[in-house]
Amino acid sequence: MHDLIEHLMELTTSPHWGGVLPYLIEGIQITLYITFIGVFFGLILGIVTGLARLSKSKIIYGLATCYIEVIRGTPILVQVLFIYFALADFFGITFDHLTAGIIAIAINAGAYVAEIVRGGVASIDKGQMEAGRSIGLSSFQTMRYIIWPQALKRMIPPLGNQFIISLKDTSLFAVISTGEAVFMGRQYVATTGVYFEPYFMMGLVYLSITIPCMIILRAYERKLDV
Amino acid sequence: MHDLIEHLMELTTSPHWGGVLPYLIEGIQITLYITFIGVFFGLILGIVTGLARLSKSKIIYGLATCYIEVIRGTPILVQVLFIYFALADFFGITFDHLTAGIIAIAINAGAYVAEIVRGGVASIDKGQMEAGRSIGLSSFQTMRYIIWPQALKRMIPPLGNQFIISLKDTSLFAVISTGEAVFMGRQYVATTGVYFEPYFMMGLVYLSITIPCMIILRAYERKLDV
């Protein structure tokens, strides 16, 4: 017990908290970069696919559904390995790590965003569409002016949540040596042979981004509820 | 173009589809093993924590909230690296890969299950609690006989979804050499230098589990709706 406390006390003077921090800060910037750009394209992809799933054309609906199911049904790790290694090996399509990471996030987030979009639109009371139609708006106009603005408002919390998920997902681009936070932290670990402080710090760095996001989202949700 | 088609045709006779399959089948068993046991403990942890978040005690609520936020705010990759390496290095607490994987899934799923439990209970109309209390049931009895059975029914789809997420999350235990599907597939890749077929097949193996799960869940949800 006494030993343990002494051991823990060592942590307070450990140089590794400060040591790993520059690495993590450099890494988290790349994490954020990948996440923002990836989620941005994911949003576009997701909105298109989400609306495609509301389409009456069987083919469009089917394609969108396939994409969504395949992506949601496989680990993003497998997706990124496929994009980074398999495409390069077989088709000679080589993306650098950053691009591969951004593509993986975009494709992955896209599938989830599509479901958020579909769900958001579906959550709007049918009466809104009827009321819009009944005053003579076309179904496109009703979508555009009546349904979409309301749906968007409800989509913000799950979209924010998806942002957090994608942010966390970038961590596994460490396996393709993308210099994001986990990779950078592991670099430090590999050099120093010290595990505790870097990994603990890594957690803190993520929390420093995710917790504020979650708080903001929750506040927004509470506002929506009233 | 012609080349591409020829190249693609090679795939039909590639020995690697069959070659990697035994590896993946062995791996996916471990994946399922970790997932089932991990999610099982995650369920227990999540139910306890979820109910703790409904508690009136500030301390219990605070602890449960901390646990949930920290887990939800950090990538599971960081969690598993911490559990496997940092604890061993610093405290000498060593788990083997399987145990570390199961613990990571349990702790991770637990935090999400807790939210599902809280949300499920909160989704039951307040009138049910009032009706239960008004015929003299204690609040525990009302929870036990009235709220919980209804909440549970609604919790099944998100819990099933969490199962799928956890299943996919086990993929990253490849970094701690747990012999699950991705690890095994990568073993094959490492020996053969072939990337396309193994990674493609890996996706299919996951889909062969996740797609049926998703279909069942969706059918169940549809049944719930009517």
Next chain:
Amino acid sequence: ACGDADEAEETPDENGEVEEETTEDEEATDEEETLVVATDTNYVPFEFMNEETGEMEGFDIDLIDELSDRVGFDYELEVVEFDGIVAGMGSGRYDIGIAGMTITEDRAEEFDFSIPYYDAGLILAVHEDNEDIQSIDDIDDLTVATRSGTTSEDFLHENTEANVQVYPQILEAYMDVEAGRADAAFYDVPNVRYHADTEGEELKTVGDIEQGEVYGIAFEQDSEWVEPVNEALEEMFEDGTYGDFYEEWFGDRVEEPEGESPLD
């Protein structure tokens, strides 16, 4: 080879100067090409990160820097997990890979190698208290940790009945031994020795060097750079530059590797 000894001091970034001279020398290459050189995240003492500066250092790094000057190319280092380098060389993602990479026939089918530049081999490491394992013959059915995508991994699978655990980082394999999760680690001699001697206090090497290996620099298939680099390497063996680097990183002095490439 166009660089000369004077410019060995130049950092690759300051290529303006170098550029001018090359234009004078040759018309074919009016600019130094920037090659993507992949190196390992951590393979002491061949390449590793200086935790203070964040820069990569090591024997391989000195070597490639010198070679770039002598051969006349500019380069950009990409720090990649070892298994990613092997994969990336195969798919043409990188022009050059320098990562203490063992020359093997399998790899040579996918990409090219320079002449050997280092004599290595594989050796077993166990916990210093472990007296049960004396050689590779004692590890069947035991758990042996190593690094993914390396020749050690292949060797264990092909020649032993050990239960092989592989990690992206070799330190993690050593840690498994120290933490008692693995009975032994198996890896390249220079790295095992380095760790057994310095920080990995609880490790010791046992048994003989199991497989003689030589390291080569990897090039994209049919790369134009193989020949000039080979020539520059030979020069460095002769003029003592190689020996200087060797002494700096390994303590003793070796002027030239003796091992034969398995490809010859």
Next chain:
Amino acid sequence: MMIQVKDLYKSFGDLQVLKDINVEVKEQEVVCVIGPSGSGKSTFLRCLNLLEEVTSGEVWIEDENIADPSVNINQLRTKVGMVFQHFNLFPHKTVLENVTIGPIKVKGEAKEKADIEAVSLLEKVGLADKANDYPRSLSGGQKQRVAIARALAMNPRVMLFDEPTSALDPELVGDVLAVMKDLAKEGMTMVVVTHEMGFAREVGDRVIFMDEGYMIEEGDPEQIFNDPQHSRTQAFLSKIL
């Protein structure tokens, strides 16, 4: 003739919801529709402005058979205003915007003109002071009056009301009925599904009783309420009066 429904049938899948409906509504007439829950009252109304596709039969609004697939639906709908039981105001738009969005987007009116007209409609329903509020801050009765103003903004030739007061607290019903009475007095053609017998008696020119998808009986309000001919009408009225 303002509305002329001939041999109207409507099914949802296998379920026949409207059977052999024949109705005529003259200009300026106020027709009330009553009947038990599920009898098809709402579906009937919704067929009149094509919120439901007609299965077979003809529905003439003035000189257009709207059951004809070639009809311009959006154009038609501007001729028929509809007021729903649950108001269906657009919650993200102010009261004024709720009223002006139709004229602006469908008729292409200038915002200024639409605003002026909207304010005068809001005055008519007694809510000019709420023009810049959002629907959430209104009571149910106020919401319903905005919904009426919104429908009127399109200058419809006919107004359809689907149980416009049944989601309201009893003390709020009166204001809405008052607005409807005014409308009727001004000569608006109206079809009203309602259980407010007082309104039907006072304002209705005719009452139609529906049951199980059939028009069982129609007649003038006093006659239907005091002397229903059909046994089903009698049974229904005995329950609700």
Next chain:
Amino acid sequence: MMIQVKDLYKSFGDLQVLKDINVEVKEQEVVCVIGPSGSGKSTFLRCLNLLEEVTSGEVWIEDENIADPSVNINQLRTKVGMVFQHFNLFPHKTVLENVTIGPIKVKGEAKEKADIEAVSLLEKVGLADKANDYPRSLSGGQKQRVAIARALAMNPRVMLFDEPTSALDPELVGDVLAVMKDLAKEGMTMVVVTHEMGFAREVGDRVIFMDEGYMIEEGDPEQIFNDPQHSRTQAFLSKIL
């Protein structure tokens, strides 16, 4: 005296919802509570069986002051049955189980005994044939009658009704009111929040008018409806009658 409410105040945070309420209800008396939306009627009822905590004042049910924190709430609640506007049946239990769960879990009755009693209660509300159905297959009126049977199963001394018919289609209201009339005739003490003036007139011994948290006026139904004393009562009645 069955119920005696003295100086009852109830606040939600800063919002005073009930102010200075004093009411007595004698055994076998039927008291109807009317008043505009938000006036505190529901809150008043809910204070009578402690679904809301009382802020200050006393609430005596027979010889127990239930506002006293030491009272056994669960025990008390078996004395007071409550019927809600939205029925609040337990959807995962059959009609029979809805009725028997109280007796079995609270009173510890044997299932067989509870079943027999429940069936006779269901007969009383005319739903014996629905015993094994789930609530979802019932109409609103049937649901409400089951809810009444469920409350009665605890053998309460008092029954509280919170707008029991206002969520029902008009033609389903009658059956529920009929059951309530029977109950009143059998001598059940009842407090009923309702807008059904017919019921209040026919069955009520007394009517209480509430507004903005105050009991404005009380009296016998004929007097209140025909000759309200207070101007607010007059205003309210003029709107809903």
